[in-house]
Amino acid sequence: MKTAVKARGLTVSYDDCPVVRGVSLDIREGEFLSILGPNGAGKTTLVRALTGIIKDVGGEVLLSGKKLHEYSRREFARSVSFLPQMPPVSLPFVVSDIVMMGRFPYLRRFEMEKPRDAEIVRNAMRLMGIEQYAKRHLMELSGGEVKRVFIAQAVAQESDILFLDEPTAGLDIAYQAEIFKMLRDFNENLGKTIVLVTHDINHAARFAGRIILFKNGSIAEEGKPEDVVNEDTVRSVFSTEVRVEYDNGVPYVLM
Amino acid sequence: MLMNHNRISHKRALLPLVVSLFFVILLSGPMPSRLSAGTGIDSRGSRVTVPDDDVRVVSLSPGATEILYAMGLREQIAGVSVTSDYPPDFVKTRPKVGGFSTPSLEKIHSLSPDVLILTTVVPLNIKQQLDSLGIQIFVSEPNSFKELLGSIDQFGRLFNREEESAALIHGLRNTAGEVMEAVRSGSIAPVKTFIEVYDNPLYAAGRRTLPGDLVAMAGGRVVPDTDKRYPRISEEKLLLIDPEAVILGHNTDMEQFLSSHRHLSSITAIRNRKVFVPNPDEFLRPGPRVVFALRDIARFLHPEAFE
Amino acid sequence: MKRSIQFFLLFLLLAVSFIASTALGSVTIPFGDTVRVLLSAVSGKAVPGVSAMHHDIILRIRIPRVLLGMVVGGGLAVSGLVFQALLKNPLADPYTLGVSAGASFGAGLALFLSYVAGVQFKSFLPAFAFFGAVSTVFLVYFLARTGGRVQVLTIILSGVIVSYLFSSGLVLIMSLMGDKSHEIVFWLMGSLAGFHSFLLPAACITGALSLFIFSFYRDLDLISLGDEQALALGVNTEVVRIVLFSMTSVLTAVSVSMTGTIGFVGLIIPHSMRMVFGPKHKTLIPTTLAAGALFLPLSDMIGRVLPSVLFGSGMEVPVGVITSLFGSPFFIFLLIRGKKRLWF
Numbered sequence: 001m002k003t004a005v006k007a008r009g010l011t012v013s014y015d016d017c018p019v020v021r022g023v024s025l026d027i028r029e030g031e032f033l034s035i036l037g038p039n040g041a042g043k044t045t046l047v048r049a050l051t052g053i054i055k056d057v058g059g060e061v062l063l064s065g066k067k068l069h070e071y072s073r074r075e076f077a078r079s080v081s082f083l084p085q086m087p088p089v090s091l092p093f094v095v096s097d098i099v100m101m102g103r104f105p106y107l108r109r110f111e112m113e114k115p116r117d118a119e120i121v122r123n124a125m126r127l128m129g130i131e132q133y134a135k136r137h138l139m140e141l142s143g144g145e146v147k148r149v150f151i152a153q154a155v156a157q158e159s160d161i162l163f164l165d166e167p168t169a170g171l172d173i174a175y176q177a178e179i180f181k182m183l184r185d186f187n188e189n190l191g192k193t194i195v196l197v198t199h200d201i202n203h204a205a206r207f208a209g210r211i212i213l214f215k216n217g218s219i220a221e222e223g224k225p226e227d228v229v230n231e232d233t234v235r236s237v238f239s240t241e242v243r244v245e246y247d248n249g250v251p252y253v254l255m
Numbered sequence: 256m257l258m259n260h261n262r263i264s265h266k267r268a269l270l271p272l273v274v275s276l277f278f279v280i281l282l283s284g285p286m287p288s289r290l291s292a293g294t295g296i297d298s299r300g301s302r303v304t305v306p307d308d309d310v311r312v313v314s315l316s317p318g319a320t321e322i323l324y325a326m327g328l329r330e331q332i333a334g335v336s337v338t339s340d341y342p343p344d345f346v347k348t349r350p351k352v353g354g355f356s357t358p359s360l361e362k363i364h365s366l367s368p369d370v371l372i373l374t375t376v377v378p379l380n381i382k383q384q385l386d387s388l389g390i391q392i393f394v395s396e397p398n399s400f401k402e403l404l405g406s407i408d409q410f411g412r413l414f415n416r417e418e419e420s421a422a423l424i425h426g427l428r429n430t431a432g433e434v435m436e437a438v439r440s441g442s443i444a445p446v447k448t449f450i451e452v453y454d455n456p457l458y459a460a461g462r463r464t465l466p467g468d469l470v471a472m473a474g475g476r477v478v479p480d481t482d483k484r485y486p487r488i489s490e491e492k493l494l495l496i497d498p499e500a501v502i503l504g505h506n507t508d509m510e511q512f513l514s515s516h517r518h519l520s521s522i523t524a525i526r527n528r529k530v531f532v533p534n535p536d537e538f539l540r541p542g543p544r545v546v547f548a549l550r551d552i553a554r555f556l557h558p559e560a561f562e
Numbered sequence: 563m564k565r566s567i568q569f570f571l572l573f574l575l576l577a578v579s580f581i582a583s584t585a586l587g588s589v590t591i592p593f594g595d596t597v598r599v600l601l602s603a604v605s606g607k608a609v610p611g612v613s614a615m616h617h618d619i620i621l622r623i624r625i626p627r628v629l630l631g632m633v634v635g636g637g638l639a640v641s642g643l644v645f646q647a648l649l650k651n652p653l654a655d656p657y658t659l660g661v662s663a664g665a666s667f668g669a670g671l672a673l674f675l676s677y678v679a680g681v682q683f684k685s686f687l688p689a690f691a692f693f694g695a696v697s698t699v700f701l702v703y704f705l706a707r708t709g710g711r712v713q714v715l716t717i718i719l720s721g722v723i724v725s726y727l728f729s730s731g732l733v734l735i736m737s738l739m740g741d742k743s744h745e746i747v748f749w750l751m752g753s754l755a756g757f758h759s760f761l762l763p764a765a766c767i768t769g770a771l772s773l774f775i776f777s778f779y780r781d782l783d784l785i786s787l788g789d790e791q792a793l794a795l796g797v798n799t800e801v802v803r804i805v806l807f808s809m810t811s812v813l814t815a816v817s818v819s820m821t822g823t824i825g826f827v828g829l830i831i832p833h834s835m836r837m838v839f840g841p842k843h844k845t846l847i848p849t850t851l852a853a854g855a856l857f858l859p860l861s862d863m864i865g866r867v868l869p870s871v872l873f874g875s876g877m878e879v880p881v882g883v884i885t886s887l888f889g890s891p892f893f894i895f896l897l898i899r900g901k902k903r904l905w906f
Contacts, residue, residue: 511682
C-alpha cells in the first residue's frame with residue numbers, strides 16, 4: 001500500500017507547551033484510520049498539523065512524497081479534505097451553495113462554475129441524501145443534516161483523503177451509525193482514505209481498519225482494533241477501568 | 256470811606272488766597288475734575304468701572320490693543336493675547352496670555368488686571384471663572400465703523416483719556432471722510448462686492464459687520480443682501496448672485512483663490528480677476544488701521560476716483 | 563421578487579439618484595434645462611436657451627459633486643463589505659482599522675503646516691490625507707503581527723489603538739492651531755465639495771480596486787465558513803487577508819482623502835444589500851458598489867436642497883449628517899422586514 005501522508009518528528013507547541021511531541025506516522029492510501037485518545041491528548045492539533053492548518057510546526061509532513069509547504073493551498077485541497085468538529089451553523093448560505101464551495105480548489109479566479117461542477121455537487125448531495133434541502137438555509141436543518149452537508153462538501157472536493165474531527169460528536173445514535181457507515185462506504189467503494197478523530201471507541205473499533213491511541217502528544221498504541229483495544233490499553237491511555245467484550249472479533253468497550 | 260478802604264485791603268488779601276486755590280485745583284488733577292474712577296459701556300451694554308491710577312488692562316483683542324496704544328496707554332496694558340502684534344516693538348515688551356479663545360486664566364490672574372478686554376462673547380465656563388477671580392470683562396465687538404468709533408469713545412471714558420480718544424476719533428473720521436468723498440465725487444454706482452471670509456465651505460461677511468461696513472463705505476454694495484452677519488452660502492447661489500468684485504477676508508492669496516474657484520470662473524468678478532486681498536490685520540481687526548483697509552479697498556473698487 | 567427585477571430596480575435607482583442630484587440644488591433650475599445640459603455635455607454641443615449660469619451650475623458645480631459622491635459612496639460601501647467579511651464582524655466599517663483617523667491626521671497636518679509655515683499646502687491636502695490613511699494600515703499590520711499569523715481580534719484591537727494614536731495627534735494639532743482649528747473641523751464633517759481635480763484618478767483607482775476585490779468573491783464567501791474550513795478548502799487565508807486589507811484600505815484612503823470622513827455608508831449599505839441580495843459576494847460586491855454610488859449623491863442632494871426649501875438659506879447640511887439621519891431608520895426598516903435573512 002502506498003503512503004498517502006507521512007509525518008516525521010511532527011512537533012507542535014503552544015506557548016512553549018508541547019502538544020504534539022515528535023510524532024512520526026504513515027497514513028496509507030485507502031486505509032480507514034481512527035485516532036482515539038482522552039481530551040487534551042492533542043489529537044485535533046495533530047490533525048490540524050497534518051493538514052497544514054497549523055503552520056508553525058517542527059518536523060515535516062509529506063503528501064505523496066512532497067513536503068507540505070511546497071504545495072499551494074489550492075493544490076493541497078484537491079487531495080485532502082478536513083472537516084472541523086464545529087461547522088458553522090449560523091451561515092446565511094443555502095445548502096447547495098455550501099456544497100459548491102467544495103469546488104473551490106478547481107476554480108480559478110474569474111472562472112465560472114461549469115455544468116460539470118454543478119453535476120458533481122448534485123451527486124454529492126444525492127449521495128448524502130440531502131438533495132431535497134438544496135435551497136434551504138443551514139439554520140433550518142438538524143445537527144445530523146448539517147454534518148451531512150459538510151461531508152457532501154468534502155465529497156464535492158473530490159479529495160482522496162478525508163480528515164474528520166469528531167464527526168459524530170453531539171449526534172444521536174441513528175446519525176452516528178449512519179455517518180460511520182457512510183465513511184466506510186467512501187472507503188470501500190470510492191477508495192477514499194479516511195482519517196477519523198473520535199471519542200467513539202466502539203464505532204471506531206468496528207469500522208476502522210487501524211487504530212491509533214494518542215496520549216499526551218504521542219502515539220501510545222497503534223494497530224488493528226482487536227490488537228489495540230483491550231482493558232490494559234484503555235486503562236493506561238484513558239485512566240479508567242472498563243470491560244472489553246468481543247463480538248465476531250471486534251472489541252466492545254463496556255463501562 | 257471806611258468800606259472802600261476795607262474792600263481794597265480785602266482784595267489784596269484775597270489775591271494770594273485765590274492764587275493758592277488755583278494751584279491747589281491745578282495740581283489736584285486735569286480739568287474738569289472727575290470721580291477717581293473711569294466708567295465705560297461695552298458692546299453688551301454692561302457698565303464697567305476701573306480705577307484711574309495704576310489701572311491694569313489685559314487685552315485679548317489685537318484691535319483693542321492698537322486703540323489703547325494710540326490713546327497713549329503703555330504700562331497700563333499689563334498683558335496681551337498672542338495674536339496682538341502691532342505695534343511690534345511695543346507688543347514685544349508686553350507679557351502674553353494666550354489666544355482669542357484659549358487664554359491662560361492663570362497668567363491673566365497673575366497680572367492682576369482690573370479689566371479684561373475681549374472681542375466676543377465669552378464661553379460660560381471662562382466667564383464664571385473670571386467672575387470668581389474678580390476680573391471684569393469688557394467686550395468690544397464693533398460691527399460697523401460707527402460702532403468702532405463708539406468703542407474708542409467708551410475706551411476713552413473707561414481709561415480717562417477722553418481727549419486722546421476724541422483726537423483719535425477725529426483723525427479716523429477725517430481719513431474715512433476723505434476716502435468716502437473721493438468715492439462719492441466719482442459718482443460711480445456701487446460695485447456689487449462679495450466678501451469671502453472662508454472658502455470651504457463658503458462663508459460671506461454681510462453688510463452688518465465691520466468688514467461689510469468698510470466695503471460699503473468704500474463704494475461697494477455687499478452681497479449677499481442679508482441681515483445675517485456671516486452667512487453660509489452655496490456655490491450655486493454665488494453663481495446666481497454674480498458679484499462684480501470679490502474681497503478675500505481670510506488667509507489666502509489671489510492665485511490660490513483663482514485656482515480653487517476655477518469652476519466658478521463664469522462669475523464676473525473672477526472672469527475679470529477683480530479680486531483683492533486687503534491686509535487682514537487692517538481689514539478684519541477692529542482697530543485704528545481699518546482706515547488703511549478702507550482706503551485700499553476704495554482704490555480697488557473705484558480706481559478712477561483716485562487718479 | 564425575482565432577482566432580475568431587483569437588479570433592474572437597483573440600476574433604476576442609480577439613474578434616478580444621478581438625475582435628481584443633478585437637477586436639484588439650492589438654485590432652482592427647470593428640469594428640462596437640466597436634461598438638455600446633460601445631453602449636451604455628452605454631445606459637446608452648446609445649448610441655446612439655457613443661461614450660462616445654469617449651465618455652469620449643472621456642469622461645473624453639481625456634476626463633479628455627484629460624480630465624486632458616486633465614486634466615494636461606492637468605494638466606501640465596498641470597503642465596508644470587505645471589512646465585514648474579513649473581520650467577521652457585522653459592526654465593522656471602512657474606518658475600523660483607523661484609516662479615517664490617519665486621514666484626518668494627515669489633513670490636519672497639511673492645514674497645520676500651512677498655518678505655521680505660511681506655505682499653502684491646502685491644495686495638496688488629499689495627498690497628505692491619503693498618506694496618513696495608508697500609514698495607519700501599515701502601523702496596524704505591524705502591531706498585529708504575532709508569531710507569523712495575524713489574528714482577527716488582534717487586528718481589530720490594533721486598529722482601535724492606532725485610531726486613538728492618530729486622533730490624539732489630531733487633537734494636538736487642533737489645539738496648537740487654536741482659533742484656526744475650525745478648518746479641520748470643517749474637513750472632519752465630510753463634504754462632497756472641493757478637491758474635484760482628483761476625481762478622475764480617484765475614479766480609476768476605485769474602479770480598478772473594486773474589480774480586483776471582485777475577483778476574490780469566492781474567497782470571501784469561504785472565509786465566512788471560518789478560517790480553518792477556508793484553509794482546508796484551499797483558501798490561503800493569510801495572503802487573502804493581507805491583500806484584501808491593503809487594497810480596501812487604499813480604497814478607503816482614496817475616498818476619505820477627498821471628502822473627509824463620511825460615516826454610515828460603509829456600514830449600512832453592505833448590510834442592506836446582504837438582506838436584499840443574500841450572502842454571496844459575487845452578487846454583493848457589484849450591488850454594494852451600485853448602492854453606495856446611488857446613496858451618497860442622494861444624501862448630498864438632500865443636504866443641499868432641504869435647508870433651501872425649509873429656511874430659504876444657502877446653508878448646506880454636511881452629507882455625513884444626512885447619511886446618518888436617513889440611514890438609521892432605513893436600516894431599522896430592513897431589519898424588521900428581513901428577519902429571516904439575518905447574517906448573525
